Amino acid sequence: MEKNLNLNFSCNDVAWNIVDDHILATAATNGAVVVWNLNRPSRSKQEHVFIDHKRTVNKVCFNRVEPSWLISGSQDGTMKTFDLRVKIATNTFYSNTESVRDVQFSPHSHISFASVSENGNVQTWDVRKPDKPVLQFTAHSGPIFACDWHPENSWLATASRDKTIKVWDMSGRPSLEYTISTIASVGRVKWRPQYKYHIASVALVVDCSVNVWDVRRPYIPYAVFTPT
Structure with missing residues (x-):
């Protein structure tokens, strides 16, 4: 079935290439992964469109070491890796779930x-x-909407509809290091650079604040930013 090309511009996510800063990718609601090149001389900066997913793409992420590697996670339950040099999907990973909400290359490997x-x-x-996955475990009692690797430690933070943020030590068998309880479902989390124990979160709905947490003191936010 031909995809609606206009929906290539309706996006759920955007990611910059970490090495080639003129390249970025977007995750489209029609299942396309669109790569853009700001250095293209033409008016259109669209470099390539991958149409390998069957449903909405939720997340895209570039590799930190191999700038031509791109990965996507989709509502169709699959993840796909792409090689921008040859402009093909190189592998498909089946999660055996109805939807992949986030996918992140490890900064450590x-x-x-x-x-x-x-x-x-x-x-x-x-x-x-x-x-098959290297490992799999149940981390939350509800859907997980986001994850983020710690830039220095082998920690993975996960954010869920169950109103918790959890920090997992992934150096061996996964172990739960910290749990933060929030007042609303958590939509996104991101570790704070150069502050080992600080992580920022935003709610999926209801709460418009940005909370910064010290994972060692999980009961009260370290800082709260509220729109005025």
Whole structure:
């Protein structure tokens, strides 16, 4: 079925290439992954459109070491890796869930990535082995909407509809290090650079504040930013 090309511009996510700063990718609601090149001489900056997903793409992420590697996570329950040099999908990873909500390359190993799903599971993968995840575990009692690798430690933060943020030590068998209880479902989390124990979060709905947490003191936010 031909995809609605206008929906290539209706996006759920955007990611800059970490090495080539003129390249970015967007995750489209029609299942397309669109790569843009700001250095293109033409008026259109659209470099390539990958149409490999069957449903909405929720997340895109570039590899920190291999600038031509791009990964996506979709509502169709799959993740796909793309090689921008040859403009093809190189592998498909099946989560065996109804929706992949976030996918993130590890900053500690360029061949590893984590994915989180609607069924509350976390999976980690080796890009060379699409047949099955390296590990899988249930992290939350509700859908997980986001994850973020710690830039220095082997910690993975997960954010869920169950109104918690959890921090997992992924150096061996996954172990729960910290739990933060929030007043609303958590839509996004992001570690604070250069502050080992600080993480920012935003709610999925209801609460418009940005909360910054010290994971060692999980009961009260370290700082709260509220729109005026």
